[in-house]
Amino acid sequence: MYLYHFGFSELPFTLTPNTGFYCELQGHEEALQVLSTALKTGEGFIKVTGEVGTGKTILCRKLLNEISNHFVTAYVPNPYLNPNELRHAIAAELGVEYDDEADPHQLTRLIEQKLLEINNSGHSVVLIIDEAQALPTDSLEALRLFSNLETETRKLVQLVMFGQPELDERLATRELRQLRQRIGFSYRLSTLREEELKRYIRHRAKRAGYKGPELFPDEVVSWLHQGSRGVPRLVNLLTHKSLLLAYGNGRHTVTVADIKAAIADTEDATMPKKQDWLWFTIGFAAVCAGMLGLAVSLGWINL
Structure with a gap:
């Protein structure tokens, strides 16, 4: 391999989204600023889209690594899940304890209780979903219903979706107009000059x-x-x-x-x-x- 031939200490151009190689590109920095602003203002839904290979996953990991301790995060990297599988994934990320026999309604109630507990402790919950264009329509609807959970002053959970342009196309349909209207901030990643x-x-x-x-x-x-x-x-x-x-x-x-x-x-x-x-x-x-x-x-x- 060329590692020693060029004097590299490690391979510089791997396809793995390694945040150690993060470069402060204009588009990525702007997207992070949008995410930071949206999270601070307590927006319910935040969306970042970009073509395949434009750096959404490394941006997602950068956010996870640097997000304030004020936030409790739940990360779903593979969202090709039906609504119940999605609930189980979120529950696991938040450390919700539940019986295997719990039905979807019971599991939702347990998640809501956990969200209230976290918010009462002075923290906010952020659910981060990578490859969100792969979410089935009924799972997107389940996410919208999660965004309804709130106290008198703020949302119990904020949702950040990273996805390909197909996500925008799906959200543009009449079927998902309620979810589309919940998106407070969005950013579209571009390619490099x-x-x-x-x-x-x-x-x-x-x-x-x-x-x-x-x-x-x-x-x-x-x-x-x-x-x-x-x-x-x-x-x-x-x-x-x-x-x-x-x-x-x-x-x-x-x-x-x-x-x-x-x-x-x-x-x-x-x-x-x-x-x-x-x-x-x-x-x-x-x-x-x-x-x-x-x-x-x-x-x-x-x-």
Whole structure:
């Protein structure tokens, strides 16, 4: 593996959402600010959406790691659950004790009692659901009913949903309009701009212990941005593959050829369109012609 070849102390571009590699990207920082503001104001429902691979899970884990001690959190990472399974998952997260024979109504009452107990102790409860677009419709309705639980002054539970754009599409339907109207704050994550991408890969390389010369020259970064479309997960995959190629060839810098090969080897990556190649060829030919003309005018070459 290329770990020691490049002087890394650990692999910098894994697909695991490791918060130790968290980079303060504009979109992620704005989303965290929205979440912080919404939680402080006691909003019932908060939603963060973004395309596959834009960093929702690492943002979710960042929130879990840094949330104030004032909040008691319940985290549901796999929400493909029917309403009763969802109640059991929430009860387990909150430490609710119940009999295995408890019916849905009894379990809901026990959860409500636990929420009241936590609120009476001066804390607030936050239910965080990752991949929320996978929630069945009747489970989304069960969540809405949980949001009805409140004292005279505040909600007993706040809900944060992280999901793909399909979640927005589902919430736009008439069937889920009551839930949609409960959402007080929302944020949509975007992909990385080229300058952000450059800062992102430099940050991760440095965090992994790299201290050498520039690993990814600007031209490589440009190709990487086109190939990944600015999606962090694809960025990690393409940089990992290109580093493997550079290592295999005994080089300490990634080349355009490396990144092209990585793009070609990755199904969801985007190879520049044929016309882009045509304009590149025309431009390269024009530069060569200009250099040839300059050489002739200076007498370096006789034609």
